[in-house]
Amino acid sequence: MCKQERKDPAGNPIWDALDHNRKYMIILDMYLTMLSVILGGILNMLFVKTNFYKKYKYPIDCNRKFRDGKRIFGDNKTWIGIVSMIVCCILSQVFIGFICNAFNINNHNQIYRFYENKVGVNVLTGFLFGFMYMLFELPNSFIKRRLDIECGKTNTNIIGKLFFVIDQIDSLIGVMLILVIFAKISWKQYFAYIFIGGFTHIMVNLFLYKIKVRRNV
Secondary structure, rough: OOOOOEEEEOOOOOHHHHHHHHHHHHHHHHHHHHHHHHHHHHHHHHHHOOOHHHOOOOOOOOEEEEEOOEEEOOOOHHHHHHHHHHHHHHHHHHHHHHHHOOOOOHHHOOOOOOOOOHHHHHHHHHHHHHHHHHHHHHHHHHHHHOOOOOOOOOOOHHHHHHHHHHOOOOOOOOOOOOOHHOOOOOOHHHHHHHHHHHHHHHHHHHHHHHOOOOOOO
């Protein structure tokens, strides 16, 4: 008797039951699903280099210090940075929604398998992506300040290498929870998103470093 193909609640075949070609297609689907976060991050990185950002940036910890006498989050976590990341993700998600509609590829975006591709859905999705992205960066910043790691820098010791990895995935941990809740992805896919997203984060940072948008990787 042939083994029956298992499917998720949306009727899509489960990942580990697929052949290699379908697995590659799922990876492409994953990239399309999180593309608004990638584009939003790039746009936000460009925005924080502008004079407008530099003029209005103000740290969310209001320059206050923790009981150890060190800054809570540091200068790089700002109110305007949070707002700009949310706005960039909203604009990117609306753009991705337009592209998916134009090329009839909504079924390749895991959000649109459960929700109709409309502006309102895209605005809400972009907002949640941007908000969770920034929210889940804060614990990392808090711990790094306790360890005397400067804002935007990574030490070369073993702790520094550990935080280099964490820097690539901290925000993704929060962003991908949105997909768990709204796109019903499995926990296996959740961790796959974090792995692929972390790798992509490094590649994007390398590119931005090469064109001198970032000062480090």
